[in-house]
Amino acid sequence: MEEKIIRIKNLKKEFGKNKVLRGIDFELNKGEKVVILGASGSGKSTFLRCINRMEEPTSGEIYFGDTLITDKNIQKMRQNIGMVFQHFNLINNLTVMQNLILAPVKLKLMDEETAEKRARGLLKHIGLLSKADAFPASLSGGQKQRVAIIRAMMMSPKVLLFDEPTSALDPESIGDVLSLIREVAEAGMTIMIVTHEMNFAKEIATRVIFLDQGKIIEEGKPREFFEQPKTPRVREFLEKVL
Numbered sequence: 009m010e011e012k013i014i015r016i017k018n019l020k021k022e023f024g025k026n027k028v029l030r031g032i033d034f035e036l037n038k039g040e041k042v043v044i045l046g047a048s049g050s051g052k053s054t055f056l057r058c059i060n061r062m063e064e065p066t067s068g069e070i071y072f073g074d075t076l077i078t079d080k081n082i083q084k085m086r087q088n089i090g091m092v093f094q095h096f097n098l099i100n101n102l103t104v105m106q107n108l109i110l111a112p113v114k115l116k117l118m119d120e121e122t123a124e125k126r127a128r129g130l131l132k133h134i135g136l137l138s139k140a141d142a143f144p145a146s147l148s149g150g151q152k153q154r155v156a157i158i159r160a161m162m163m164s165p166k167v168l169l170f171d172e173p174t175s176a177l178d179p180e181s182i183g184d185v186l187s188l189i190r191e192v193a194e195a196g197m198t199i200m201i202v203t204h205e206m207n208f209a210k211e212i213a214t215r216v217i218f219l220d221q222g223k224i225i226e227e228g229k230p231r232e233f234f235e236q237p238k239t240p241r242v243r244e245f246l247e248k249v250l
């Protein structure tokens with residue numbers, strides 16, 4: 009039986025009178041790579057941000073395993089649900105190394121020496137060990153995003169959420185970042201990713217979900233989703249982006 013890592017029941021999110029999420033039910037199994045597609049304003053990023061409670065849901069329930077995610081346990085839940093943002097979100101006045109070790113040391117998951125050893129190993133793996141003592145401002149966008157990905161990996165999360173991780177990058181950097189995400193996925197990480205990179209979506213996804221006006225209107229295996237879409241809205245979307 010597949011292990012359910014995240015379960016979502018009737019998730020709604022409103023900003024004032026703007027209903028962004030309109031009742032989402034969703035389950036994520038261990039090892040899945042779920043790609044979230046949809047037009048701008050369909051609720052994709054808000055959906056991800058609600059999962060790790062960076063946005064507070066208006067109503068609905070989000071479970072990590074069998075545990076309801078609440079304000080009381082949110083920090084512990086975030087240790088297991090990593091997030092990579094569109095604009096990197098590195099702390100500019102800390103070095104790359106300090107960015108990487110901050111959370112695991114602060115949360116007492118590792119001592120500083122152990123964290124630095126792990127961080128150096130990850131930096132070496134992505135070819136950025138020479139940037140350990142550099143500040144984020146000196147890095148290219150692609151380098152910042154790769155550092156942001158290994159920062160999330162420092163916590164050994166059970167799930168990684170990617171919110172349009174390449175949309176702020178130049179074309180050359182996009183390839184480097186997608187290669188790293190592909191490597192993380194192939195290593196067995198459970199992933200949810202919002203992306204506009206359709207070829208990458210086809211390649212990496214085990215399941216595709218399509219949001220429209222705050223609801224999941226279609227989902228399926230990547231081949232059937234891209235080649236035999238069931239709804240007119242998805243057909244219209246794919247005709248424009250493929």
